[in-house]
Amino acid sequence: MQQSKKQIYDSTKRKHPAIEELLALFQYKDLIMQLTRRNIITRYKRSALGIAWTMLNPLGTMIVMSVVFSRVFNRTEAYPVYLLSALLGWQFFSQTTSGCMNSMLWGSGLFQRSYLPKAGFVVSTVFSGIINLLFSLVPLFLIMAIIHVPFRLSLIALPLVILILAGFTLGIGLLLSSYVVIFPDLSEMYPVLLTAWMYMTPIMFPEDIYLDILGGWILKLNPLYHILRLFRMVIYDGVFPTSDQWLIATAISVITIFIGWMVFTKQADQYGYRV
């Protein structure tokens, strides 16, 4: 009777690592919940302001940047909202992808001792990132109300836009995490890449100044541009993206997850040999 309860592992009946890891993730869903909880709790526990910090942090950045850039870009209407609509998405992306690598490094101490679905460390980081992003929308809406930027119907598309960005972030997080176990210094080099990437993406600067660089290819080839512009459209411009724009962003997101998942599960199979 006990025999039937025990789970059987048979290497001759192994599925493809990409499928096996996915099934294991569902089996360990409570672990993902606990890791997500841990990420949220530990981020705020020691700060006196607690969860309010997520909201004050972008607010502070926004105030500094608005004061500095509002005069430079005085052509841009309601610059604080122009900035913040894309900046929140960017901050989610940069913090979450870095966080994925740290979570993976922390987890490597565990999965060198017993079996765990390694992707759980990446997935839980993306989950906690989404929760932080939702909190940071509160100050954005507050600023919109204060400087009289209208709340338009297009805002109902925001959850879908967040989902597309989260997918892209998961894909990149998986790719980075695949290699950070082998090369831990990847997590130190990554911020340099992030800084460059941020300046290549229209977040602080008006979009039209990028159009002259390399004939606009700097934008066309930048996957984050195609996703972050959706944020700006539904929040700042108050318009729904066209079907082409949805399609490009969704395709980028889905393809990145797919590549990230295949690379990650292939690499994760070999971690045992890397100790």
Next chain:
Amino acid sequence: MAQSTSNLNLAIRLHNVGVEYDMPTDRINTIKEYSIRLMQGKIKRKKFWALKNVDLEISQGEIFGILGRNGAGKSTLLKVISRVLIPTEGDVWICGVVHPLLQLGAGFHPELTGRENIFLNGTILGHTKKEIEEKFDEIVDFSEIADFIESPLRTYSSGMKARLGFSVATAWMPDILVVDEVLGVGDAAFQQKCSERMLYFREHGSTIILVSHSPNTITNLCERAIWLDHGNIVARGNASEVSAQYNTATMGKRL
């Protein structure tokens, strides 16, 4: 069908398992170093078999010993059994969940409370939230930290942390318990506690795999054993006979 009947009382079966490491001769841990060496053409790779042609069957409920010197492949074999390492060749069949005995506090977080850490550590061991809720009071009682359960772990003494880690790790009866004595840590009292737990699990049906480089330990605790040398099984069978062979061989080398 015939195969499933023959597996009925087995906990672990390895068939022709081999693990081949293919690694740079020097440890290269940074991208910088890797790129420099790559340009200089200085990455020399070394291939070697840490395990070769390992066939092994371990029955449910037995204490099985793995004997061998440092570098004989004992830890690699444990990794294969724990599914941490997927062998280069051969088949692995395991019935039940494999737990290492000493996972003390590897998944603890100093900022979380004792309660939160119990849930985090429990899910790392593969249990569901519901299973942890059922065992929660028992874990708290056994670790004797009831008054501090809502305090962050950083306020705990090292003894309290060790007790909590041990209580979580041993709250559930493992199907297969893996004990690497070579890595054994802790004071005498703690090791005593570990031994007691091991015997308790054994009485209640857990399969135990004990890794050691001491023939005495293997003879005292195990029924059957293997002797690993250079990744091959050189002797197998009754624990005291295998230990005797091991003793004779190592004595011979010393003389």
